Amino acid sequence: MDLEKLKRLQEKLKSRVELKKFSSKVRIVAGCDSSFPGGRTLGVCVNISYPGLEIIEISYALLEMRFPYIPTFLSFRELPSLVQAYRQLKYTPDLILVDGQGIAHPRGLGIASHLGVIVGKPTIGVAKSRLFGDFEMSPGPERGSFVYLKNGKSTIGAVLRTRDNVKPVFVSPGNLIDVDSAVEWVLKLGAGYRLPEPTRIADKISKSLIK
C-alpha cells in the first residue's frame, strides 16, 4: 500500500466536502458501524425513524479484510463493507451518522466525510475519542454542554457531553452540514446513552450479528 498516494486521494476528496447549514426535513437517519469477525469486515447500516427513533431496516455486508488499521486511514479499511451495506438499504436516509471522525482529521477527511462524499448525503462523525483538533478545557458536566474542537483558528468539530457526568464524544461534520447543526442533531438523536441511537444501534447489531 502506498500511503502517500492515499494521502493525495484524501486531499482530493476533501475538496468535495461541503459544509453548510442543515435544515432538511428528517424522517430517516442511518447509523453506520463495523466490526471484524475473524479476518473479515462486517459493515452495518441501520435506518432509524425520526422522531420515533425506531428501527426501520437493517443491512450489512461481510467482506475479506483488505487493509490494516492505520490511524488517519481508517476509511480504507472500513468503507468497502460500509458502502456496500449502505447501497443495499431500501430507503434513502436524510442524514447519516458514522462511528468515527468527520472533518476533524489531519487532512480533513475522516470516515464520515469520506462516506458523505461518496454517497452525496449529509453525514456526521461521532467518535468515542479524539484523533485531531485541540480544545482548551473539557465541557461542563451536564448533557448538552460542549466546547469547540479547533485546528488553529478554524472550528472543525465539538467535544460534546451527551449524558450528565459521562465522558464526552467528539462530533464533527462529515459532509453537507456544519458544526452547530451536527451538535444539534447528535443531541436530538440521543436517548439516554452516550452514543446517539443510530450509531449505538448499528454497533449493537454489528456485534450481535457476529454470533
Added chain:
DNA sequence: GCGACAG
C-alpha cells in the same frame, strides 16, 4: 528524534 494516534 519524540509523542500522538478514530476503529
Added chain:
DNA sequence: ATCTTGTCGC
C-alpha cells in the same frame, strides 16, 4: 476493533 468476569455506581 478484539481478547474477557465480575463488579461498583447511578
